Amino acid sequence: MNKHVTNFNEIILPLTREIDFEIAGDIEKESVFVSPQIDRIVVSEDLKSARLIAREGANLEEVADKARRFLDVMVKQVTGFEIKVFVDTKRKDTGPYQIGVNDGLVERGWMHDYGKGQVAYSGPVLKLAQLINEKAGELYKKAYNATDGHFPAMIDADTLHKCGYFDSHPNAVTFLGNVIEDFDAIEEFRRANSCSEGALLPQPEHIHIDGMCLNPAACFPCYPTLKGKTYLTGESFTWMGRVFRYESRNINGLDRLYEFNVRELVFVGTEEYVRECRAKALPIVEEMATFFDIDCQVQTATDPFFATVSAAKKFWQAAQEVKNEIKIPALGNDGSTKMLACGSINLHGNFFGKRFEFYCANGEPAQTGCVGLGIERWVLAAFTQHGFEPHRWPEAVRNRIFS
Numbered sequence: 001m002n003k004h005v006t007n008f009n010e011i012i013l014p015l016t017r018e019i020d021f022e023i024a025g026d027i028e029k030e031s032v033f034v035s036p037q038i039d040r041i042v043v044s045e046d047l048k049s050a051r052l053i054a055r056e057g058a059n060l061e062e063v064a065d066k067a068r069r070f071l072d073v074m075v076k077q078v079t080g081f082e083i084k085v086f087v088d089t090k091r092k093d094t095g096p097y098q099i100g101v102n103d104g105l106v107e108r109g110w111m112h113d114y115g116k117g118q119v120a121y122s123g124p125v126l127k128l129a130q131l132i133n134e135k136a137g138e139l140y141k142k143a144y145n146a147t148d149g150h151f152p153a154m155i156d157a158d159t160l161h162k163c164g165y166f167d168s169h170p171n172a173v174t175f176l177g178n179v180i181e182d183f184d185a186i187e188e189f190r191r192a193n194s195c196s197e198g199a200l201l202p203q204p205e206h207i208h209i210d211g212m213c214l215n216p217a218a219c220f221p222c223y224p225t226l227k228g229k230t231y232l233t234g235e236s237f238t239w240m241g242r243v244f245r246y247e248s249r250n251i252n253g254l255d256r257l258y259e260f261n262v263r264e265l266v267f268v269g270t271e272e273y274v275r276e277c278r279a280k281a282l283p284i285v286e287e288m289a290t291f292f293d294i295d296c297q298v299q300t301a302t303d304p305f306f307a308t309v310s311a312a313k314k315f316w317q318a319a320q321e322v323k324n325e326i327k328i329p330a331l332g333n334d335g336s337t338k339m340l341a342c343g344s345i346n347l348h349g350n351f352f353g354k355r356f357e358f359y360c361a362n363g364e365p366a367q368t369g370c371v372g373l374g375i376e377r378w379v380l381a382a383f384t385q386h387g388f389e390p391h392r393w394p395e396a397v398r399n400r401i402f403s
């Protein structure tokens with residue numbers, strides 16, 4: 001292949017069919033995973049072509065080929081499934097949605113953005129995050145008699161592999177690396193950093209990746225603990241999980257973090273038990289939305305799978321209606337309204353029961369389902385819908401977070 005090193009860095013790529021806005025959005029978001037030489041891919045207004053914006057010095061032939069293969073698999077996605085809405089709450093606050101919440105929280109000293117998809121928070125942000133977590137925990141205790149738990153933030157690759165994560169979301173995984181157990185390599189690393197201005201990383205060949213990962217989905221670490229259990233009906237567990245997803249250049253304030261917290265509920269047992277548990281989640285979301293006084297919907301949804309498997313997996317998920325999402329309106333950086341996925345309600349069939357060997361009394365692998373609430377997204381959505389003035393917040397929340 002000829003190498004074209006050039007500064008002329010845009011290419012128009014025709015799409016093999018006219019797409020819709022949903023696929024266009026997915027293409028633009030997932031385009032960060034096509035090549036480090038690509039700045040971004042933008043779909044044209046007529047939805048018939050895409051504009052590839054390459055980085056300076058990119059090998060255009062190579063990136064165009066990669067982008068074409070990416071676009072070819074993305075346009076195969078089937079959309080147009082009827083979106084069913086199960087919950088639709090309306091807030092009482094009549095004030096406008098607040099624009100620029102992320103900046104506003106930083107300005108008030110309630111949040112620190114480290115700039116790499118991690119945030120620190122205190123004051124009303126911390127109190128609100130704690131209240132969201134606490135409220136969900138209380139409701140889960142009451143409705144499910146859920147057992148509290150705690151799980152590690154790291155997870156080993158074999159568990160993630162068993163969970164099917166590498167097949168679905170290989171782009172989002174984070175592997176941990178250590179300096180190899182070598183006296184000279186460790187000393188070289190130490191010496192390099194002892195007087196350097198910034199951090200100097202070990203040479204790649206001195207980093208050892210042994211398969212420890214950062215956990216990318218709250219419920220995964222729960223399944224290995226269930227091995228060998230048998231369920232007559234079922235059991236539920238709840239905890240606050242720390243979750244990590246490598247979102248590359250898509251990171252943005254509280255909307256899209258690398259590291260975030262999820263209030264998780266997992267239910268395990270017979271098909272009937274798990275279906276009942278899923279149904280019970282709907283009034284709980286409604287109660288949460290009413291308590292925090294927010295506009296909120298629960299509707300059928302699909303996951304953002306990696307491009308090559310996206311069409312097939314999304315189709316399966318949509319057809320089976322195994323994923324519902326809690327969507328809360330918020331404002332994008334440009335002030336446009338967007339539906340923020342603030343939680344999901346999922347059915348997994350017997351996938352985890354089979355792989356992690358836990359059963360129903362009849363010897364069949366047990367079924368599972370989960371509900372995950374993205375704490376930071378609830379915080380963002382609530383501040384968007386009530387702003388920074390305490391008087392607009394519902395009294396019970398105001399008394400807790402602004403006191």
Ligand code: AMP
Pocket residue numbers: 217218245247254255256257258260262303341342343344372373374375376377
């Ligand atoms: P999922 O398991 O993909 O349905 O994710 C559970 C919830 O985690 C989502 O509904 C979001 O609220 C939240 N979430 C997912 N990715 C991120 C992210 N990058 N930053 C902040 N919250 C997220």
Ligand code: ZN
Pocket residue numbers: 217218219220346370371372
């Ligand atoms: Zn889950």
